[in-house]
Amino acid sequence: MSRALIIAHLYPDLLNLYADRGNIQTLLQRLRWRGIEARVVSVKKGEPVRLHEYDFVLLGGGSDREQKLVAESLRQQKEDWHHAMQAGLPILAVCGGYQLLGSYYELANSEKVAGLELLEMTTQASNQRLIGNIAIESEWCGTVVGFENHAGRTVHHHTPLGKVVAGHGNNGRDGWEGVQHHHVIGTYIHGPLLPKNPKLADLLLLSALEYANMTVDFYDLDDELEWSAHHSEWSRWTKVK
Numbered sequence: 001m002s003r004a005l006i007i008a009h010l011y012p013d014l015l016n017l018y019a020d021r022g023n024i025q026t027l028l029q030r031l032r033w034r035g036i037e038a039r040v041v042s043v044k045k046g047e048p049v050r051l052h053e054y055d056f057v058l059l060g061g062g063s064d065r066e067q068k069l070v071a072e073s074l075r076q077q078k079e080d081w082h083h084a085m086q087a088g089l090p091i092l093a094v095c096g097g098y099q100l101l102g103s104y105y106e107l108a109n110s111e112k113v114a115g116l117e118l119l120e121m122t123t124q125a126s127n128q129r130l131i132g133n134i135a136i137e138s139e140w141c142g143t144v145v146g147f148e149n150h151a152g153r154t155v156h157h158h159t160p161l162g163k164v165v166a167g168h169g170n171n172g173r174d175g176w177e178g179v180q181h182h183h184v185i186g187t188y189i190h191g192p193l194l195p196k197n198p199k200l201a202d203l204l205l206l207s208a209l210e211y212a213n214m215t216v217d218f219y220d221l222d223d224e225l226e227w228s229a230h231h232s233e234w235s236r237w238t239k240v241k
């Protein structure tokens with residue numbers, strides 16, 4: 001019998017803006033529907049992050065205050081994060097969590113919160129927030145829809161997750177959204193991200209199962225409801241561009 005897939009949810013009490021926790025529920029449910037066993041490990045601030053024990057990691061979004069609280073804890077294990085990324089651990093980081101993967105996130109008072117430096121990426125402050133619904137087109141996972149609300153403007157030279165079709169994305173200027181590097185996916189998209197984007201959810205699960213060396217029957221699900229939610233947003237927001 002194969003073992004359970006281990007999904008780590010980091011700082012669920014601090015990094016959980018706009019229902020980011022729903023991403024975990026979606027992953028679990030999609031595994032359950034396929035009869036694949038999974039276990040969620042919630043890691044609170046101050047507890048060690050045992051990256052070598054996980055098959056997938058979620059870092060959600062957070063307010064500046066909460067990001068500041070977790071940034072220092074994260075940085076204490078900077079080397080472990082680098083090794084895990086190189087080894088191919090799938091990591092999904094949303095908004096505030098995404099910003100913490102770079103060198104720094106600048107706050108409105110110009111203070112720079114140092115990040116994990118996993119990616120060559122910086123996030124500058126702005127006093128104008130980028131808020132609203134967002135739709136992107138990704139070569140990897142097709143169209144993605146959701147909601148964004150961030151002050152930070154992120155710039156990097158890695159592969160973006162997708163091209164902005166409606167909304168703002170990384171910085172509201174260059175037309176790109178998110179990042180893809182090794183098996184790290186960073187994005188500004190909340191909503192939560194995964195319920196209305198089943199293709200992305202399954203690609204993340206496939207990376208996790210491969211990383212875990214688990215051979216399972218990963219059959220297609222009936223995603224009629226998920227796709228109808230996805231398409232109704234896509235057509236709405238791409239029209240109001």
Ligand code: GLN
Nearest residue numbers: 061062095096150151152
């Ligand atoms: N505090 C960050 C910003 O405003 C991230 C916010 C979020 O996670 N939505 O840019």
